[in-house]
Amino acid sequence: MTTVRERAEAAAALAPEVPRRPPVLSGVLAAGAVQLGGVVLCVGLAVVVWLASGAGSISAAMQIGAGFWLAGHGSAVSVGGIAITVVPLGVPLLAGVAVAYAAYRLGPESITQREVGTLMLSAAATYGLALAVTALVASSPSASFSAVRAGLGGFALAGLSAFVGAMCVDGRLREVWESAPGFVRGVVLGAGSACGALFGAAVVLLAYRLIVGFGEVHDSFSRLAPGTIGGAAIVLVCVLLLPNLLLLAVSVLLGPGFAFGTDTSVTVVDVRLGELPIFPVTAALPDSGTPPGWVAALMVVPLLAGLVGGVVAGRAFDDASIYDAMVRGATAGGAAGLLVGLVVMCAGGAVGPGRMADVGAAMWCMPVAVVALTVGGALGGALGHYREQRS
Structure with a gap:
């Protein structure tokens, strides 16, 4: 009589092999999902507040929501010549955790050190570029955002977070820790x-x-x-x-x-x-x-x-x-x-x-x-x- 484990191993051997997701695609998907989710969430909350208050226009509410997401990544906001540079640090903290988790979940089941770097760079480039484009789209004569600062801040945040997430795949982070002096x-x-x-x-x-x-x-x-x-x-x-x-x-x-x-x-x-x-x-x-x-x-x-x-x-x-x-x-x-x-x-x-x-x-x-x-x-x-x- 075969055991449950033997039957599971036999079924796994007969199952078709699932193509391995490239690290570049994993990084793009992880960063893109967090960026899209963050913008949609912030803009959606701003629109809900606008619907409840009725003050201003819906385009202004959407700009405020996108602006808060951008401000959380270091993009300076200029309103009527007045610069607002404070960064609500809760935004990058939550976004960093989300990118790290997405990189961990979407990354390959086993990953080499070179592929960790590839995933990190692809996530950083995708996240930074998406933030820069968001800053350009959200800017208007009444309020403008720094695409350069948003892009650089997003690049650094997503790169570090994706690196941590990718290093958690396959116990690689534990191996590095145990091999450290x-x-x-x-x-x-x-x-x-x-x-x-x-x-x-x-x-x-x-x-x-x-x-x-x-x-x-x-x-x-x-x-x-x-x-x-x-x-x-x-x-x-x-x-x-x-x-x-x-x-x-x-x-x-x-x-x-x-x-x-x-x-x-x-x-x-x-x-x-x-x-x-x-x-x-x-x-x-x-x-x-x-x-x-x-x-x-x-x-x-x-x-x-x-x-x-x-x-x-x-x-x-x-x-x-x-x-x-x-x-x-x-x-x-x-x-x-x-x-x-x-x-x-x-x-x-x-x-x-x-x-x-x-x-x-x-x-x-x-x-x-x-x-x-x-x-x-x-x-x-x-x-x-x-x-x-x-x-």
Whole structure:
């Protein structure tokens, strides 16, 4: 009597062989599907809001929807000579995950390293070209979009995301990780732990500010009076802006803080704000003046985050000396600080005319992040090594 597995193998042998999908086609399909889906979703939501409000024209609503999708990929928007350059970071995060998943699902069942590069380049070129064409089509005399910035931003985003998705095919990413030198794996683990600790603290700080300012959020909705459909659209925009707020919270933890308008500053020791636009996310901003004394203690968080990363990096190798553990910890902390500094600088941009053209983290955030996390990482490496020797 044949077993179920034997019958399945026999059926598979008799089944016609399915042609293998070329990596180029896989990349084009993955990028094209995400690009088309994103544009249709944003334009469709804008049209729904237009139908509910009846303000303006349907062409203007479609332009707004396409413009939001483009803005999420770094395309500067110019309305009446006023540049809006802020990027709602929730859009590229969701789009990047979608491209990576599509590349993983649509890619060949087995893939070589060369085919990974082919899939990545085809997805990046397709996504970037589609965004550039969308920017050209959506531009008008009243509002224009940068096709070059949209194309370059889409090319980089889709290329990186498709690379990650393709590397997950056939366990290739796991193979690369297991074959990497021990020093590299320890640094990556430590840097990831340090970033996770710092961003986790920023989530707590942002949640605290939103809870404290919940009354202001309600007041802003009451003053805007958007209605049910418009209110849902505003909530969606606020959700997509949450990564920006999170990174601004990180800049506060680092010390230099951020500006929300010309001649403004938000730090743990001083808050100077002018007149703010009516929008729910501004409720997360503290009141002008000197914060309570305990708030200054938050400046130790980056050092502690580096300490966590250093402990993880230092404990990754039992036979390492304390010097090696400190070097690994410091390297992990420095890498985490560089990454944090880079992403924090992406949170800002012009959000309106005049003084609102200056919004974003202070330029000192990157060097402070590198120094604080490197020092914390070195201390954490020594601590991790000591604990391993004790155990």
